[in-house]
Structures are given as C-alpha cells and as structure tokens.
Amino acid sequence: xxxxxxxxxxxxxxxxxxxxxxxxxxxxxxxxxxxxxxxxxxxxxxxxxxxxxxxxxxxxxxxxxxxxxxxxxxxxxxxxxxxxxxxxxxxxxxxxxxxxxxxxxxxxxxxxxxxxxxxxxxxxxxxxxxxxxxxxxxxxxxxxxxxxxxxxxxxxxxxxxxxxxxxxxxxxxxxxx
Numbered sequence: 001x002x003x004x005x006x007x008x009x010x011x012x013x014x015x016x017x018x019x020x021x022x023x024x025x026x027x028x029x030x031x032x033x034x035x036x037x038x039x040x041x042x043x044x045x046x047x048x049x050x051x052x053x054x055x056x057x058x059x060x061x062x063x064x065x066x067x068x069x070x071x072x073x074x075x076x077x078x079x080x081x082x083x084x085x086x087x088x089x090x091x092x093x094x095x096x097x098x099x100x101x102x103x104x105x106x107x108x109x110x111x112x113x114x115x116x117x118x119x120x121x122x123x124x125x126x127x128x129x130x131x132x133x134x135x136x137x138x139x140x141x142x143x144x145x146x147x148x149x150x151x152x153x154x155x156x157x158x159x160x161x162x163x164x165x166x167x168x169x170x171x172x173x174x175x176x177x
Contacts, residue, residue, distance in 0.1 A: 063120050067117075071109065074105075074144070077151060082102065085099060105154060111143050115143060116144075
C-alpha cells in the first residue's frame with residue numbers, strides 16, 4: 001500500500017509539470033499560429049492594395065481615352081466651325097454673336113481638358129484621395145457637356161446667319177397653321 005501511496009504522491013507532484021510543459025507547448029503553438037495568420041493577413045492586404053491600384057490605373061486609362069476622344073472630336077468641330085465663320089465673315093455677314101459662343105465653347109473645352117488631365121493624374125497616384133479624383137472627373141465631364149451645349153447654341157446662331165428665312169417660306173408656314 002505504501003508503494004501505491006508513494007506512486008500516487010509522485011504522480012500528483014509530477015502532473016503539474018506535465019501540464020505546464022503541455023501548456024507552454026500549446027502557447028508556443030498558438031504563438032506560431034498567430035504569427036502565421038499575421039503574415040497571411042499582411043500578404044492579403046498587399047494583394048488587395050495591388051488590386052486596388054490596378055483598378056485605379058484601369059479607370060485612369062479609360063478616363064484618359066474618353067476625355068481624349070471628347071477633346072479631339074470637339075476640337076475638330078470647332079476648327080470646321082471657325083472655318084465656316086471665316087467664310088461668312090469674308091462674305092460680309094455679322095458673325096460676332098456666333099463667334100462669342102464659339103470662343104466660350106473653346107474656352108470650356110480647354111478647361112475641361114485641363115480638369116480631366118488633373119483627375120487622371122490623381123487617379124494614377126497610388127496614395128491619393130479617390131473621392132477628390134472622382135469629383136475632378138465629374139467636373140471635367142460637366143465642362144465637356146457645357147462646351148457641347150455652347151457648340152449647339154453656336155450652330156443654331158450660325159444657321160440663322162448663313163440661311164436666313166425666306167419671306168415666302170415663312171408666309172407659307174404661317175398660312176398653313
């Protein structure tokens with residue numbers, strides 16, 4: 001019986017050290033798992049940042065392509081429009097109201113181009129505020145649309161200069177109503 005008590009006493013004295021040894025091993029394992037998870041999270045964050053950068057770069061490329069298209073198209077229209085106005089001026093017609101609208105459209109177009117370039121540049125900067133870039137892009141788009149509206153108004157004014165209404169035609173329209 002003494003032997004059993006002695007074994008039980010030794011076992012009870014040794015058990016806490018076994019538990020402590022197991023708990024320190026468990027702590028080490030937990031620490032290793034935590035460090036592994038932290039490394040995985042850092043890797044995922046890096047991948048997400050890279051993906052965000054790619055999305056921003058793609059968006060900047062699309063904006064650049066779109067704004068370049070708008071600018072080139074409207075510039076060509078303005079050049080043709082100016083040539084037409086010069087022809088009318090050489091014929092002795094008063095083109096001043098139309099010229100003012102055309103000049104305003106050209107100024108808006110240049111301002112829109114500048115705002116668009118700034119917005120594209122901000123989108124391409126990695127650590128930039130994307131809300132600011134988005135606002136700049138919206139403002140550039142708005143300016144392009146305003147330039148377009150001014151061109152349409154100038155075209156209406158040009159039509160009245162180049163082809164004045166014939167009195168007989170306008171009388172026929174009035175009589176038909």
